[in-house]
Amino acid sequence: MADPSTPAASRPGDRIGELKIDRSAPPAAAGAWRWLVLPILLLAGFAVWWFFVRAASGAVAVETEIVRRPPSVAAANSVLDASGYVTARREATVSAETTGKVIEVLVEEGMVVEKGQVVARLDDTIQSAQTALARAQAESTRAALLETEAQLRAARLERDRLRDLAERKLTSVASLDAAEANYDALAARLETGRENVKVAVRNVELAEDTLSHTVIRAPFGGVVVSKDAQPGEMISPISAGGGFTRTGICTIVDMDSLEIEVDVNEAYIGRVTQGQRVSATLDAYPGWQIPAEVLAIVPTADRQKATVRVRIGFLERDQRILRDMGANVAFLGSEAPTAAEQEPQGVMVSSEALQSDDTGDFVWRVSDDAVERRSVRLGGARDRDRVLVLEGLAVGDTIVRSSARPLTAGQSINANE
Numbered sequence: 523m524a525d526p527s528t529p530a531a532s533r534p535g536d537r538i539g540e541l542k543i544d545r546s547a548p549p550a551a552a553g554a555w556r557w558l559v560l561p562i563l564l565l566a567g568f569a570v571w572w573f574f575v576r577a578a579s580g581a582v583a584v585e586t587e588i589v590r591r592p593p594s595v596a597a598a599n600s601v602l603d604a605s606g607y608v609t610a611r612r613e614a615t616v617s618a619e620t621t622g623k624v625i626e627v628l629v630e631e632g633m634v635v636e637k638g639q640v641v642a643r644l645d646d647t648i649q650s651a652q653t654a655l656a657r658a659q660a661e662s663t664r665a666a667l668l669e670t671e672a673q674l675r676a677a678r679l680e681r682d683r684l685r686d687l688a689e690r691k692l693t694s695v696a697s698l699d700a701a702e703a704n705y706d707a708l709a710a711r712l713e714t715g716r717e718n719v720k721v722a723v724r725n726v727e728l729a730e731d732t733l734s735h736t737v738i739r740a741p742f743g744g745v746v747v748s749k750d751a752q753p754g755e756m757i758s759p760i761s762a763g764g765g766f767t768r769t770g771i772c773t774i775v776d777m778d779s780l781e782i783e784v785d786v787n788e789a790y791i792g793r794v795t796q797g798q799r800v801s802a803t804l805d806a807y808p809g810w811q812i813p814a815e816v817l818a819i820v821p822t823a824d825r826q827k828a829t830v831r832v833r834i835g836f837l838e839r840d841q842r843i844l845r846d847m848g849a850n851v852a853f854l855g856s857e858a859p860t861a862a863e864q865e866p867q868g869v870m871v872s873s874e875a876l877q878s879d880d881t882g883d884f885v886w887r888v889s890d891d892a893v894e895r896r897s898v899r900l901g902g903a904r905d906r907d908r909v910l911v912l913e914g915l916a917v918g919d920t921i922v923r924s925s926a927r928p929l930t931a932g933q934s935i936n937a938n939e
Contacts, residue, residue, distance in 0.1 A: 581891075581934040581935055581936045582925050582926055582927055582929060582933055582934070582935050582936065583925070583926045583935070583936045584886075584893075584922045584923075584924065584925040584926070584929075584935045584936070584937055585922070585923045585924045585925075585937075586888055586920050586921065586922055586923060586937045587871070587872060587875065587920070587921060587923045588918065588919070588920060589869045589870075589871055589911075589915050589916065589917055589918060589919040589920070589921060590808055590809075590869060590870055590917060591803075591808065591809045591811070591869055591870070591917050600801070600852040600853065600854060600855070601793045601853050601854070601855045602786070602790055602793045602794065602852070602853040603850065603851070603852050603853075604784040604785070604786050604832075604850070604851050604853070605784060605848065605849065605850045605851070606782050606783050606784030606785065606834075606848075606849055606851065607782070607783060607846055607847065607848060607849065608780055608781070608782055608804075608843060608844065608845055608846060608847040608848075608849055609780070609781060609782070609783045609845065609846070610775045610776065610777075610779055610780055610781075610845050611776075611779035611780070611781055612742065612744075612775075612776035612778075612779035613744070613747075613773060613774065613775040613776065613779075613845075614741055614742070614773070614774055615748075615750070615769075615770040615772070615773045616641060616642075616738060616740065616741065616770060616771050616772050616773070616774060617738075617757065617759055617769055617770045617771060618642075618644055618735060618736070618738050618757050618758070618759060618771070619735040619759055620644070620649075620732065620735040620736070620759070621756070621757070621758040621759070621767075622644035622645055622646075622736060622756070622757060623644060623645040623754065623755070623756055623757075624642060624643075624644060624645075624751050624752065624753050624754065624755050624756075624757055624768075624771070625643055625644060625645050625753055625754075626642060626643040626753060627641070627642045627749065627751060627752065627753060627771065627772075628640055628641055628642060628643075629641045629642070629746045629749060629771075629772050630746065630749060631746055631747060631748065631749055632745065632746065632747075633745070633746045634743075634744075634745055634746075635740040635743060635744060635745075635746060635774060636740065636743045637740055637741070637742050637743045638739050638740065639739060639740045640737055640738070640739055641738050641739065641740055641746075641771055641772055642738040642751070642771045642772075643736060643737055643738070644735075644736040644737075644738070644757065645736070646733055646736040649729070649732050649733040649735075649736055650733060652729045652732065652733075653726070653729035653730055653732075653733045655729075656722070656725040656726045656728070656729040657726050657729075659722050659725065660719070660722035660723055660725065660726050662722075663715065663718045663719045663721075663722040664719055664722075666715055666718070667712070667715035667716060667718070667719055670708060670711050670712045670715045671712060673708050673711075674705070674708040674709055674711075674712050677701070677704050677705040677708045678705055680701050680704070680705075681698075681701040681702055681704075681705045684697055684698045684701045685698060738771055740774055741774070742774070742776055743776065744774040744775050744776040744777060745774065745775055745777055746772050746773070746774055747773050747774070747775050747845065748772060748773035749771075749772050750768060750770045750771060750772055750773065751768045751770065751771045751772075755767075755768050756768065757769070757770075757771065775845055777839070777841075777843075778839065780836065780839075780843055780845060781817060781833055781834060781835045781836065782802060782814065782833075782834040782835075782836075782849050782851060783831060783832070783833055783834070784831070784832050784834065784849075784851055785824070785827065785829035785830070785831055785832075786829060786830050786831075786832050787828060787829055788823050788828050788829060788830050789828075791819070791830045791832075793853060794816060794819060794832055794853055795816065795819075796816050796817070796818060796819060797815055797816060798815065798816040798853055798854065799813070799814075799815055799854045800813075800814040800815055800816060800834050800851050800852065800853055800854065801813065801814070801851065801852045801854060802814045802834065802836070802849055802850070802851045802852075803849065803850045803851075803852075804842075804843065804847050804848070804849050805847065805848035805849065805850070806842075806847055806848075807842060808917060808918070809917045810842075812836060812837075812838060812840075812843075813836075813837040813838055814834050814835060814836050814837055814851070815834070815835055815837060816832060816833070816834055816835075816853070817833040817834060817835040818832075818833045819831075819832050819833075820832070820833065834851055867912060868901055868910050868911050868912040868913070868915075869910075869911050869915050869916070869917055869919075870908045870909065870910055870911070871885065871908065871909060871911055871915065871921060872907060872908055872909075872923055873907050873908065873909055874907075874923050874924055875921050875922060875923045875924075876898075876900075876909060881897070882897055883897070883898050883899070883900055884896060884897045884898060884914075885898055885911075885914070885915070885921045885922070886921060886922040886925075886929050887915070887919055887920070887921050887922075888920040888921065888922065888935065888937060891934055891935060891937070892932055892933060892934050892935065893922060893929050893931070893932070893933050893935055894931055894932070895931050896914050896915065896921075897914055898911045898912075898913065898914035898915060899911070899912045899913040899914060900912065920937075922935070
């Protein structure tokens with residue numbers, strides 16, 4: 523029973539009531555969350571509004587092109603354009619004439635080699651032993667020949683002495699006949715020995731030739747473009763199967779034999795003649811015009827592609843020209859450029875890209891996914907649907923060829939080349 527003298531605040535029942543959670547009051551953080559959500563909603567709404575505004579203004583879909591240099595000194599004189607690749611007329615995968623193990627490779631990719639230069643060596647232990655044996659056999663055969671010659675001289679003296687004695691009736695006929703037979707036998711043996719010496723010499727030459735096959739040399743001067751074997755690998759002139767035997771040491775390309783091969787549509791092959799002048803441009807160097815000429819028209823057509831292969835030779839050699847490079851060629855007309863006709867300075871653009879107004883000619887140049895107006899000065903040269911621009915553009919610039927709707931300066935675009 524509680525003591526009446528105990529204060530009410532200190533009674534146990536009242537203290538237990540103080541531990542209850544008062545759920546009627548709202549959480550203190552609820553107000554703070556409201557202030558955080560409101561800015562987020564405002565930002566989201568602004569983003570949506572900006573997106574729709576940008577979509578309404580819209581990036582204009584356009585087609586672009588790359589500004590390039592004129593294809594030749596007589597751009598208007600080009601009768602046909604084609605594309606192809608630089609190929610090597612003279613290249614070889616250097617291999618050995620005998621099967622053996624590679625012990626040394628003396629070349630690397632990009633190395634310039636001369637004709638006859640050693641590019642690799644094979645293990646020559648067996649070949650060296652065979653060569654030494656052949657030389658020893660040759661020496662033995664020569665020694666036997668000398669012995670036979672000495673015996674023949676002795677037999678000749680014996681025969682002559684018995685002939686003298688037989689004339690004086692001092693010896694029997696049988697003794698003379700035996701001396702004559704011995705001399706003839708030794709003479710025949712001498713001829714056999716001489717032939718054996720020739721055979722032994724040929725064996726030495728064969729062994730030395732086999733030994734020389736272990737030293738692999740460059741068949742012509744050029745540049746090593748591929749290294750195909752390493753020391754320790756087996757190499758053979760024919761494939762042994764299984765993928766563990768190499769068939770070549772390296773590939774050498776004669777850079778002086780580089781040319782361009784293009785496939786010309788058979789419908790236009792009549793525009794190409796042997797010896798025709800050509801202006802070539804490498805994809806790697808679009809601003810570099812290389813003079814060339816038609817070497818040959820391969821007298822056969824590809825029935826599947828309906829094309830005829832044309833070989834084009836360079837009139838100028840340069841170390842920048844590499845095998846398998848892509849190339850564009852312009853076949854020039856039969857009329858040779860006059861002395862007054864100079865190399866056109868400037869670039870070529872399509873007629874579609876060129877626009878004009880009261881202020882003059884201009885094009886839309888692409889810069890950072892937007893367009894800028896660029897005034898240009900035109901030249902007189904034309905190449906079918908392309909015009910010459912003397913000022914205002916540079917090689918490599920990107921310009922608008924066509925657009926879905928009229929453009930304005932600073933207009934954002936969606937380019938599609």
